[in-house]
Amino acid sequence: MNKARWLTKLEEQFPAERFRRNEPMSQHTSFQIGGKADVLIMPTSKQEIIHIIRFCNKHNIPLTVIGKGSNLLVMDAGIEGIVMKIGSCMKALQFSDEYVYAEAGISLNCLAKKIQEMSLVGFEFASGIPGTLGGALTMNAGAYGGEMKNILSECTTVSLEGKINTIDHPDMKMGYRSSRIQATGEIIVEAVLKLQRGDREEIKNITNDYWKRRLTKQPYDLPSAGSVFKRPEGFFAGKLIEDCGLKGCTVGRAKVSELHAGFIVNMGGATASDVLTLMEMIKNKVREKYEVELESELRVIGRS
Ligand SMILES: Cc1cc2nc3c(=O)[nH]c(=O)nc-3n(C[C@H](O)[C@H](O)[C@H](O)COP(=O)(O)OP(=O)(O)OC[C@H]3O[C@@H](n4cnc5c(N)ncnc54)[C@H](O)[C@@H]3O)c2cc1C
Known part of the structure; x- marks a missing residue:
């Protein structure tokens, strides 16, 4: 079955608000970055999930699963096939x-x-x-x-x-x-x-304390995907990056946060390519200076 036909067939089975064609992934990621998904579906039950999986298997359609997209970097060329978003439609x-x-x-x-x-x-x-x-x-x-x-x-x-x-x-x-x-x-x-x-x-006091710490130490005012790199054994990624003098370093509209060097922030209009180039620069500098290999915590998905 060609793409136009499977799209139409599947579209008939979901209400419009839960089935979106050519959906910009920048609207489904905390980074606010990412090209379009061919289709984004928000299932409401296990049965719908099973149905989508079987449909994808039968017609050989790539399937990608996301939640709130807060740990994702979606490529600028978007995502082929179906993106299944398990979010507010499944919150019992x-x-x-x-x-x-x-x-x-x-x-x-x-x-x-x-x-x-x-x-x-x-x-x-x-x-x-x-x-x-x-x-x-x-x-x-x-x-x-x-x-x-x-x-x-x-x-x-x-x-x-x-x-x-x-x-x-x-x-x-x-x-x-x-x-x-x-x-x-x-x-x-x-x-x-x-x-x-x-x-x-x-419980309330502990939670409030954690929130205060987050709001003062992390850049919650700009779109990001949290810590970009995992904590290397014996080190803190943010500290290594800061000690390489990279705070504030920019590629296109992507920038190493001034507040917390472990975060890359989107200053508005950053592309996935900006973020990947900046990540590569950071990895190279940290490797050169400290002989530490940083590993991405972000999940990078989509057409390369
Ligand atoms: C400002 C900020 C602060 C953050 N602070 C922290 C922190 O303190 N600690 C921390 O650990 N992380 C942190 N993060 C990262 C992120 O919030 C977490 O990793 C979060 O758990 C990702 O959840 P998500 O629903 O957004 O998943 P997504 O980013 O949508 O997906 C992440 C991965 O999970 C998979 N996935 C999502 N849902 C499902 C599902 N239902 N079934 C199977 N696979 C699924 C996706 O395929 C993907 O591989 C932060 C992010 C931001 C933006």
């Missing part, structure tokens, strides 16, 4: 004692607020991370000594063959900013977190 949430049952598209910030209302402790670290639960589990997101690994009980995924799996915590193979999902490409649809009972006021 339930509590049972210390267990939290949530769909993968819920935002960490919203989840943190609800968890705080239930006086459950252990999720404070995640409240300022601007992603979804699915993205945070895929990346094993963490901050201030906490990480998703410490609170995950199990998660439910759909495999690339369209099969539903329940994955226990150890089988998620969560390490520093990594998980099995990065290798298998499975799609997380929901997860169970295990927290502890705590004092609501104390």
Whole structure:
């Protein structure tokens, strides 16, 4: 089936607000960078996810999964095939004692607020991370000594063959900013977190403190995708970059943040190519000066 036909066939099956053709990915990434996706679909259930996967397999269409796009650099030439966005259309949430049952598209910030209302402790670290639960589990997101690994009980995924799996915590193979999902490409649809009972006021104070620290130390006023590089063993990427004199260094409209050298910010109109060139410059300088190899934390996706 040619592209025009599969597009039309699939379009008939989704309401217009959840099926977008030629969708600019700059509207779905915190960096506000990225060319157009052929199609972007926002599923509402596992059944729809399975349907999309089977459709892609049958017609040989490339499939890309995203959450809130807060750890992504999308190439300027856009994304071929279908982008499946697991976001606000999948955000159901339930509590049972210390267990939290949530769909993968819920935002960490919203989840943190609800968890705080239930006086459950252990999720404070995640409240300022601007992603979804699915993205945070895929990346094993963490901050201030906490990480998703410490609170995950199990998660439910759909495999690339369209099969539903329940994955226990150890089988998620969560390490520093990594998980099995990065290798298998499975799609997380929901997860169970295990927290502890705590004092609501104390949880609120810790969360507020983390927020204050973020707002003073990180460039929340400009579009970015968070820390660009992983923490190399024994070092801090931001400190190495700053010590190379690269704070404020610019390529096109992409700039090494003046506030936190571990971040690259979009000063308005930056391209993926600007960011990649700047990343390469940073890696070269840090390698030359410190013999440290920086590894990207950002996930770079799309047509090269
Ligand atoms: C200002 C700022 C601050 C940040 N601070 C932190 C921080 O303190 N700590 C930290 O760890 N990160 C931080 N980040 C990075 C980012 O927010 C996290 O990595 C976040 O967990 C990504 O979630 P997301 O939903 O945006 O995922 P996306 O960026 O959309 O995707 C990231 C990866 O997850 C995959 N993915 C997303 N959803 C699913 C799903 N449902 N099933 C399977 N795969 C999926 C994607 O394919 C991709 O490979 C920050 C980013 C910004 C912009």
